[in-house]
Amino acid sequence: MTPAALRVPAIDDDTPELRARLHAIWATTPGWKGWFTTVDHKEIGIRYIVTAFVLLALGGVEALAIRLQLAGPDLRLMTPEQFNIFFSMHGMTMIFLYSSPVLSGFSNYLWPLLLGARDMAFPRLNAFSYWVYLAAALFLYTGFLTGNGPNDGWFNYVPYAERQYNPGLNQDFYALGMVLLGISTAVGAANFVVTAFKMRAPGMSIDRLPILIWGTLTASVANLVVVPAVSLAFFLLWLDRQFGTSFFRPAGGGQPLLWQHLFWLFGHPWVYAIVLPAMGMVSDGLPVFCRRPLVGYSLVALSTVATMILGFGVWVHHMFATGLPGLSLSFFSGASIVITVPSAVAVFAWLATIWTGRPVRSTAFLFFAAMILLFVIGGVSGFMTASVPVDWQLTDTYFVVAHLHYVLIGINVFPVVGATYFWFPKLTGRMMDERLGRWNFWTMFLGFNLGFLPMHLIGLFGMPRRVWTYPAEMGWSALNMITTIGSFAFAIGVLLFFVNVAKSWRAGALAPADPWGGSTLEWALPSPPAPYNFAVIPTIASRHPLWEEALDENTPRSTITRGMMLDTGKETVTTTPLDAIPDRIVEMPCDSWAPLLLAVALGILFVALLLKLWLAIALGALLVLGALILWLWPQRRLLEREPAHG
Amino acid sequence: MADAMPAAPGPLPVGPVGRRGLGQWGVGALIASEAALFAYLLFAYFYAAASARPGWLLEPAPKLWPALPNTLLLLSSSLVAWIGEKGVERGRRAEALTGLIGAFVMGAGFAAVQVYEWSIKPYRLGTSSYAALYFTTTGFHMAHVVAGLVILAMLALWVALDFFSPRRRIVVSAGVLYWHFVDAVWLLVFATYYLTPYLGFAR
Numbered sequence: 001m002t003p004a005a006l007r008v009p010a011i012d013d014d015t016p017e018l019r020a021r022l023h024a025i026w027a028t029t030p031g032w033k034g035w036f037t038t039v040d041h042k043e044i045g046i047r048y049i050v051t052a053f054v055l056l057a058l059g060g061v062e063a064l065a066i067r068l069q070l071a072g073p074d075l076r077l078m079t080p081e082q083f084n085i086f087f088s089m090h091g092m093t094m095i096f097l098y099s100s101p102v103l104s105g106f107s108n109y110l111w112p113l114l115l116g117a118r119d120m121a122f123p124r125l126n127a128f129s130y131w132v133y134l135a136a137a138l139f140l141y142t143g144f145l146t147g148n149g150p151n152d153g154w155f156n157y158v159p160y161a162e163r164q165y166n167p168g169l170n171q172d173f174y175a176l177g178m179v180l181l182g183i184s185t186a187v188g189a190a191n192f193v194v195t196a197f198k199m200r201a202p203g204m205s206i207d208r209l210p211i212l213i214w215g216t217l218t219a220s221v222a223n224l225v226v227v228p229a230v231s232l233a234f235f236l237l238w239l240d241r242q243f244g245t246s247f248f249r250p251a252g253g254g255q256p257l258l259w260q261h262l263f264w265l266f267g268h269p270w271v272y273a274i275v276l277p278a279m280g281m282v283s284d285g286l287p288v289f290c291r292r293p294l295v296g297y298s299l300v301a302l303s304t305v306a307t308m309i310l311g312f313g314v315w316v317h318h319m320f321a322t323g324l325p326g327l328s329l330s331f332f333s334g335a336s337i338v339i340t341v342p343s344a345v346a347v348f349a350w351l352a353t354i355w356t357g358r359p360v361r362s363t364a365f366l367f368f369a370a371m372i373l374l375f376v377i378g379g380v381s382g383f384m385t386a387s388v389p390v391d392w393q394l395t396d397t398y399f400v401v402a403h404l405h406y407v408l409i410g411i412n413v414f415p416v417v418g419a420t421y422f423w424f425p426k427l428t429g430r431m432m433d434e435r436l437g438r439w440n441f442w443t444m445f446l447g448f449n450l451g452f453l454p455m456h457l458i459g460l461f462g463m464p465r466r467v468w469t470y471p472a473e474m475g476w477s478a479l480n481m482i483t484t485i486g487s488f489a490f491a492i493g494v495l496l497f498f499v500n501v502a503k504s505w506r507a508g509a510l511a512p513a514d515p516w517g518g519s520t521l522e523w524a525l526p527s528p529p530a531p532y533n534f535a536v537i538p539t540i541a542s543r544h545p546l547w548e549e550a551l552d553e554n555t556p557r558s559t560i561t562r563g564m565m566l567d568t569g570k571e572t573v574t575t576t577p578l579d580a581i582p583d584r585i586v587e588m589p590c591d592s593w594a595p596l597l598l599a600v601a602l603g604i605l606f607v608a609l610l611l612k613l614w615l616a617i618a619l620g621a622l623l624v625l626g627a628l629i630l631w632l633w634p635q636r637r638l639l640e641r642e643p644a645h646g
Numbered sequence: 647m648a649d650a651m652p653a654a655p656g657p658l659p660v661g662p663v664g665r666r667g668l669g670q671w672g673v674g675a676l677i678a679s680e681a682a683l684f685a686y687l688l689f690a691y692f693y694a695a696a697s698a699r700p701g702w703l704l705e706p707a708p709k710l711w712p713a714l715p716n717t718l719l720l721l722s723s724s725l726v727a728w729i730g731e732k733g734v735e736r737g738r739r740a741e742a743l744t745g746l747i748g749a750f751v752m753g754a755g756f757a758a759v760q761v762y763e764w765s766i767k768p769y770r771l772g773t774s775s776y777a778a779l780y781f782t783t784t785g786f787h788m789a790h791v792v793a794g795l796v797i798l799a800m801l802a803l804w805v806a807l808d809f810f811s812p813r814r815r816i817v818v819s820a821g822v823l824y825w826h827f828v829d830a831v832w833l834l835v836f837a838t839y840y841l842t843p844y845l846g847f848a849r
Contacts, residue, residue, distance in 0.1 A: 005659060005660060005663055005813055006657040006658065006659060006660065007657060007658060007660050008655070008656060008657050008658070009655065009658060011652055011654050121668055121671070121672075122668070122672060125672075186679050189675075189679075190672065190675035190676065190679065193675055194668065194671040194672060194675060197671070198668060198671060202653030202655070203653060224675060224678055224679050224682070225678060225679065225682040226682070227679070228679060228680075228682045228683035228686055229682070229686045231683075232683060232686050232687065232690075236690070236782070239771075239778070239782065243771060243772065244771070244772035245771055245772055245775075245778035245782070246772070246774060246775045246778055247690070247694075247775055247778055247779070247782075249775075252772075252773075252774050252775050252778070253694075253698060253699075253702050253774045253775040253776060254694070254775040254778075255693065255694050255697055255698075255775070257697075258690055258693055258694060261689075261693060262686060262689075262690065265686070265689075536652070537652075537653075538652075539651070539652045539653040541650075556650065556651070557650040558650070559650045559651065559652040562652045563652040563653065564652070564653070564655075573655075573658070574668065581653075581655075582653060582655040582658060583658065583659075584658055584659050584660075584661075584663075584666075584667070585658050585659070585660045585661070586661060586662075586667070586668060587660075587661055625796065629800065632800075632817070634804060634809050634810075634817050638661070639660065639661025639662060639814060640661075640662065640669075640814065640816060640817055641804075641809040641810060641814055641817070642808075642809065642810060642811040642813070642814045
C-alpha cells in the first residue's frame, strides 16, 4: 500500500476518543526499555533540568570549599594544586555543565508546548543531545575524581595548559570532555533552530513568538556557529600536548594568543547564550504576575537578536591586557559599551511592565524582579570594564569575579529558580510551596548580595583572582570572611530550593492546568501534559492566545479545541518559517535505541582517545559508524523510502 | 468568538517529498556548523601567518602538482554526484548508480592523492606551527571526505536495493548536498594553503 503523497488533514473537535487514540500512538513504552529509548521532549527536558541541578549542587560544594580556604588569611585547608583544581572545576561545572544545559532543559520541555507543537523537529537528536551531555559530565567528573580535574581556570590559558607545565592527564580530560560536550551543544542548537522555524502552530507568525523562543533561538544560532571554535581550540591543545604540534607554543612558531582568540570567539557569545534564554523566561513569566502583556514586545525581541549580533564583536574585551594594538582595543571597547543599549531596552521593558501592571508577589515574581536588580548591578560593572583603562586596573582581580557572578547568578540562576516556581506545576502536576518559597528567595537574595557585593571592594583593593591564599597584612581578611559567610547563606538558600522541589514533587498541592492565569499555550494543557501535547493542532491568532478575551483585542480568536487531528500515525504538521502557514504533514520517529547507542559509542571513543589505546579508538570509531548507519537507515515508517520498492 | 476558525489547509504533502522536508533543514544546520569549524581553522592559519616571523611559511611557493589537478578531480566529483541524484529523481537506477559510484571513486582517488601528497612533504606534523596547521586542516578535510565517501557508498547501496523513488529520495539529496559541501570547503582550504602565498601573503 502506498500512502498518498498529498492529504487534506481532517479537522475535528478535541474529544476523549481522539485523546485515547493519540495516547496509544505517542506514549513512550513503559518500563526500563522506554526509559532508555524515549524521544519525548518532556521526558528529555526534565532529565536535562535534573542533571543540571545536580551539577549546580556539585559546583556549589566546590565553591564552598574555595570560600573556606579563603575565609581567613594564610589558611592551609587545601594545597595550592587542590585549590587550582577546585576553582577550575567550579567554573567549568557552572558555566558548561549547569548554566547552558539547564536552559536547554527548560527550552526542551517548554518549546513544543509554547509553539503548539507535538514535539521538537528532531526527537531522536534531542535524546542524543542529552545522552552526550550526560556522557561529557561523567567524563569530566571522572577526571576530577581520579585527581585529574582541570587546573588552569575554566578558560584554560596556554602556556600553563601545555604538557611542559601540566604533565598529568588533567588537561586531556578537560580538552576531550569539552569536545564531547560541544557535540551535545551543537546538535541541540541545530534542533532548536529548525524547531523554531518549522514546528510552530498554524498562525504563530514570527511576531507572535514568546520571548523565550526568541532567546533560545538566538542563543542556538550563535551556539551553532561558535561552539566549533572552542571544540577546535581544545582539540588543537590536545594535539599540542599529545602529538607534539606547536599551535600555541612559540618555540615551534605557534601563537599563545591564538588560544585566547579561539576561546573568546566562542566564550563571549556563549555568555549571551547562557543569559538570553533566561531573560526570555523573565520576559514571559514576569508579565503573567503583572497581569498585563510585556511592554515593548517588538523592542525586546529585536534587542535579544541585536545583543547577539553585537555579542559576536566583543570577544577581545577579555584580552585588553594582552598587548594588542590600541586601535583594535578601541573598536572592541566601543562595541562592548554599545552592547549595553539592547540590554537596557529589556530592563526598561521589564520595569515598565511592573510599573504599569498589578504585580502579584508570588515567589516566582520575586525571583524575576530580583533578576532585574542583579542584572543592573552586573551590567554596570561590566560596562565599567568595557573601558580599556578601567579594565587594565580591574582585570584578574576579584572585581571581575564579582561582575561575572552578578551576571551568571543574577541572570541565570535567579530566573531559572523563578522559572522552576513558575513552570513546576506544568512539569510535575504539583504546586511548589509558596511559604518555603519566600524563605528560599530571601535567603538566596540576601546571602548572594552579602557574599558578592563586598567582592567588588576586595577587587578594588587589589586582591587578584585565583590566588590560593593571602597574607593578613593585605587588609582583605574581613571582607573575605563576609564573602564566605554570604556564600554559605546563599548555599542554604539553594538548599531550601532543592528541599522545596523534592517536597513538592512528592506531596505538593495538585496543580490545575493554569494556576497563574498565563497567556501562552502551555497553560491550555493539563498539568502535566499528555504525551502528544495537543490533541488537535491549535490555530493561533494573537501573541497571547489565552488572554484574548481579557485583552479583547479586535482580532480573530485563536482556536485550541478544534483543529487538525493528525491521528493516523505519529504525525504532526510543519509550517512556513515566517508566517507559520501549514506546509507539510510529517511522521515523527518512535522510541529508538540509536541515540543512546551513538552516545555510548562516542563515550567509548573518547575514553580510548584519552588513553591513546589505538585498538579501542578503532573499535570506538567503528561503533560510532555503526550507530550512525543504524540511525540513518531509511525507514518506511518515516516515509524516507518507498514502500513499493525493495 | 465568532471568527474563531481553525486553520484548514488544503492538500498537504505527507512526509518528505523530493528534496524537501525536515531532513533538508537538518543537513543545512549541520553544514552551517561544519562551515564555521573550517572558518576557525582558516582563521587560525591567517592569524598565525599574519603574526609570524619571515620564514614561517615552509613552502613559500607551494607546488601545485598534484594538488591542483586533485582539486579539479574533487570538484568534478560533485558534478558526477549531482548526476547520480538526478538519476534518482528521474527514476533511472543505472544512471543513479553510475553517478553515486562514480563520485565515490573520484572522491577515493582524491583521498589517495592527498595521502600521497602528505607522504612527500618534507615536513611532519610536529615540525612547526605551519606544518601543524597544514596537516591538521587538510586532515580535518580528509575526515570529512571519508565521511562523505561512507555516505556515497551507503547511498549507492540503498539505490541498489531500490529504496527510493522520484518522490521519496530526501536521503539521497541530503547526502549529495553534504558531498557538495565537502568539495566546496576544499576549494577554500586549497586557496588558503596553495594560492595565497603566490599573492604574497605571509611570504
